């Protein structure tokens with residue numbers, strides 16, 4: 438934690454593994470290269486924020502004190518010397534890469550946070566900061582599984598949307614944050630979407646443009662999906678936004694019975710143990726979400742498509758935000774709610 442009380446920055450510090458958040462002064466960041474410093478207005482939560490805090494995972498003792506937070510929206514405060522895309526005053530949504538950088542200056546739960554090009558996009562005036570804060574890690578995770586060359590490697594989305602290519606994509610967990618982002622990005626890339634959710638969230642899936650919708654809670658969901666999709670086109674694969682072994686076994690059982698690419702792209706990070714009894718002949722890929730900042734996928738999805746799709750209204754801020762806290766003092770309460778789990782909503786703290 439910074440002892441510089443003259444800095445205009447303040448952070449919601451995680452002082453040590455499994456400790457509670459403490460709000461205190463933080464150094465004022467200076468952007469280098471193509472970075473930008475964002476004055477954070479709203480920050481959304483991800484399951485990883487809560488799990489890292491409560492279980493002490495991912496971070497080493499030397500990484501503390503740390504600043505959590507991956508998804509922000511706010512105003513560009515300053516840009517690095519090589520950042521020609523943005524200027525102070527631009528309203529943006531962004532992905533913070535604190536976990537990848539292991540550097541608290543890149544965490545989202547603070548008044549001023551540094552973000553890397555290209556993981557930020559301008560937002561139109563009619564979209565509020567809390568609505569716009571819902572994308573960061575959800576979109577990066579979906580983009581990795583869908584478009585990265587060592588995952589499904591689908592066609593990338595383009596502004597205005599690709600023409601439908603006739604290929605089918607199954608998204609397991611379409612009401613999750615990752616699933617809702619993936620549904621919209623894959624649709625814009627030209628794929629026909631089939632998705633699963635609880636029945637109460639079917640309207641959200643329809644709004645995202647899913648053409649085939651299934652309740653994953655039913656005993657017959659695997660048979661129902663196979664029966665509905667058989668003969669309807671070539672499968673481009675499955676994207677499972679849910680990384681549990683039972684969900685992935687269901688995805689494998691489905692794709693094994695359909696024509697096309699037999700690949701299940703998962704949200705499981707590469708260091709997770711391999712799944713037991715994974716069926717032969719079905720590829721499975723893991724997910725290193727924020728690494729897309731360093732390749733073509735990040736440049737196209739965040740740097741080009743997201744901004745255009747927000748401007749033309751084709752990318753919706755979903756799942757809907759639910760503002761559960763105000764100010765940096767609201768971060769701990771929001772983490773407590775996140776740890777219990779959510780259904781089809783994105784928890785947000787209005788930071789400023």
Ligand SMILES: NC(=O)c1ccc[n+]([C@@H]2O[C@H](COP(=O)([O-])OP(=O)(O)OC[C@H]3O[C@@H](n4cnc5c(N)ncnc54)[C@H](OP(=O)(O)O)[C@@H]3O)[C@@H](O)[C@H]2O)c1
Nearest residue numbers: 578610612613614615634635638653704706724726780781
């Ligand atoms: N590898 C990475 O870098 C990375 C990055 C980000 C996230 N992740 C992982 O990705 C997963 C999704 O994250 P998120 O932020 O999208 O989570 P989230 O929004 O909190 O997910 C909640 C949703 O999951 C759905 N769900 C739960 N169990 C399901 C099942 N068995 N089948 C289908 N849907 C199910 C629920 O749908 P209903 O409400 O309709 O029941 C609920 O709406 C998490 O496990 C997260 O840890 C990985």
